Amino acid sequence: MSSRRVVFVVGSGRSGTSTMSGTLQTLGMHVPQPEVAADSTNPKGFGEPQWVVDLHQELLARTGVQVSDARPRAWLDAGKISGDHATRDRVTAWLETQFAESDELVIKDPRAAWFMGLWRACADRCDATSSYVTMLRPVTEVIGSKQKYYAQRTGDVTRAAAWVNMMLHTERATRGEARRFVRYADLLADWTQPVFALGEAFDLTAVKTAMANDIAQVHRFIDPSLRRVTLTWDDVQVPASLRDLAEETWQTLDGLADEDGDTSEAHARCDRLRVAYDEMYADAEAFAHSTTLAARREGAATTRRELEQAGARPGGGPGAGRGADRVPHSVRALVPEGARRGLRKALGRER
Template sequence: MGSRRVVFVVGSGRSGTSTMSGTLQTLGLHVPQPEVVADSTNPKGFGEPQWVVDLHQELLGRCGVQVSDARPRAWLDAGRLSADHAVRERVTQWLESQFDQGDELVIKDPRAAWFLGLWRACADRCEATPSYVTMLRPVTEVVGSKKKYYDQRQGDVTRTAAWINMMLHTERATRGEARRFVRYSDLLDDWTQPVFALGEAFDLQAVKTAMANDIAQVHKFIDPSLRRVTLTWDDVEVPRSLRDLAEETWQTLDGLATEGGDSAEAHARSDQLRVAYDEMYADAEAFAHSTTLAARREGAVTARREIEQAAAEAAVEAGGAPRLPHAVRAMVPPRARRGLRKALTRRRSREA
């Protein structure tokens, strides 16, 4: 590989990924433009290329995966799309165009974890060296932050499970690659230590040759008060078994950020936890199977009622004549159609 570098900032949302991306950008790495606009949930900015976010949202929609998806099989669905030739060609062309702006890029989007194989292949096609920074923040703080700033329809259980799924698979997907794990708390306490260590590990010239003014700008950019949510397990309502698995996952991942902690023993433990999570999720699906079937039946009943109502309204508007398209009439069960005809006949008789 030549001098081209692309750093992927990965990990769960609300874990400090934006702060890391913004720091690398301030030191001279290029964040492809335009960026996602800052808002109240992230007043310092996201450090996310809008094109990348739009791409990931499109791909997630195509494979039926959510940003915070707790299903282990979701990785298979996303992985199949990552191998699509047309998608790879499209991303490669975009990535190649970004190197016109500089040889060292930083790409950050929490959704990227679902498509790391795609980005790795495209970086290789561009003859660029990929590297990965996984941000670490206690699961209770991540869940609490998402609860405060994101969609309220997801509960503590779903968010905790999704965090385990995301983080363990991200660890597996980046294993064997140039990577570093950085604690969000370490970044806020003294950013110079983890960031300059990244510069050396990934051979980032922008970081290694940062000027005093760049360093001063990062000191202004990083605000310790950004850690606005500090919850514990007392504040997160999840079953004990899920809490224990999440806590053990956190302890294992946290150890990866320690010098020498990214070891074969840690990898083996991560694999064990991933298997344990898969089994726990399978058990939960089995327990909830009746609920799932009931929800499907309820959805079918609701859809049928909506079709019947639409058919009745259309028939009335047409003067009671059976002028509905055959495809619409066919969607209404025969018994319901007979009932509708009788009701309409009675109504016309009364009106006459």
Template sequence: MSERRIVYVVGSGRSGTSTMAGTLRTLGLHVPQPEVVADATNPKGFGEPRWVVDLHAELLARSNVQVSDARPRAWLDTGTTSGDHAVRERVTAWLEEQFAVADELVIKDPRAAWFLGLWRAGADRCGATSSYVTMLRPVTEVVGSKQTYYGQMGAGSDQGAVTRTAAWINMMLHTERATRGQQRAFVRYGDLLDDWTQPVFALGEAFDLAGVKTAMAVDIAEVHRFIDPSLRRVTMTWDDIGVPARLRELADETWQVLDALAADDTAELQETCDQLRAAYAEQYADAEAFAHSTVVAQRRTAAAEARREAGEQSPGGRSGADRVPHAVRAMVPPAARQKLRRAMGRERPA
């Protein structure tokens, strides 16, 4: 097998992806430089290559998809973008530059799940083996952490929680589908904090990672200092997060099957994921149907605002000429006014 290896750390943001990427980096895998700078939301660092984050931001904008997008059809849009030949060439060229530095890479960005086909193709072109670590954390903790560190979405806390819960279901179920049949593992964030050596060294064996399997005592001690159980700063429950009952049920069922996959990645559990993905798509379609009138109203409002900014006439309103005082209009000779009306397409009938 190829000595070139890429470990993609995937899953929802605020699920321990940064902790996993930082651990693998400390044990010898290479995080392409420069990295996103640490901040108050992630004081020990993100473990995210700046180039990767910038690329994903560009591709998401091109696809009209958000980082945490709840729409099932968003995967079709990003899939189309992932198939772009020029984009694949960019990724392949960048990966070749990174392999000139090290043979084992770890690439982490919560946006990466939208473009796993793109990254798999790039790795294949470089003759590298791809592996996937999906980090798992209870949905209420993920949503609670996002509410705490990223602020509210919309007018109220319930709306933010609903959107983020739906986006978590969408992200996690499609990530499971996108990594199916590949070299992969599911790791609980809680297990990583309790005793990181067990899940990480298991990954080293399963993915044949030389950096992990040959880690020195000094590296292991450094990981012990890096991983701090207090990093799990938000531990909310459904009592703290208000979402509709059916969405809560789907989220709970999704968490249960993903949690089971961490112990045994079976075909039966994968089939359950397929069923949940279909149920979620149906639930989302119902929600879209209920909200259709609101969407149409918002579009009308946006269109009216755009017309006002452009100085155009709005339906039932007055044009720019009509807003000119009558005394001023009367100063323009009739023949000239008629020519102006003809030029503007507002000529009066004879």
């Protein structure tokens, strides 16, 4: 049996994934280098391999999926890349170079949940055993932490929805695999219990044989004050239906961290919640259809103004079309085909 092990630390960002990755690294497991540099949002470090983060950003761009994507269908879009042979060859080759450094790896990046099928297949190619640690933190605290440390590009509603989508599909994607759920609060209160339990469950030599000096370093590394945001639903403004669904999702996932809590009954509740979320999201899309159409019309109008400002003239006279050709294709491609035909007609460029 191969001694190669790879532990994937997954779950929503701001849930303690960095603390878990850093703890396993301090005990002797290998986080591939170089790592993403620590900053003010995570002064203890991220425990993330830069190569993995760059790969996931590239794959997300290729599939049109966001890091925190609330769309249920985003899982289908991201999943398509897992079967790409060139991508599998690339990831497998990288993993082999890392196993040359150590038989026990830790791979952590909140984006990894979108591509677990890819990583599992590549680990299998390397004759390595995969296991998964999903970090759990109340959704309100995750939202609050993102409010504090991330740019305000999205609101509480989107963040709550994205959390539900991410966590329920992560649970489904790791079901049947070697996995453990760990509460962030438990990790901060007494890290030895959940971490040494992981070492036994996943047969991690570095954890099981950790020396006193390693253990002392982890005690210095883990700072209970890292849990700096403790919001409740009174502090988060979301619709009651989404709040109730998110809270039930949290309660169900929280139970998975209990001893013998990862049961078929809990799986059935997760499945029911996932279906309920999919239906809720579909209803929201239907309600927002008019807004989507209005945004497309505004996009078409904006592109037309840019074409006109660039020098394109209606009527097909001298110089007509030269301004449009100066507009980058990436901009023109954002306009629906029907709108582009209308613009070409108005500019005298029908074809």
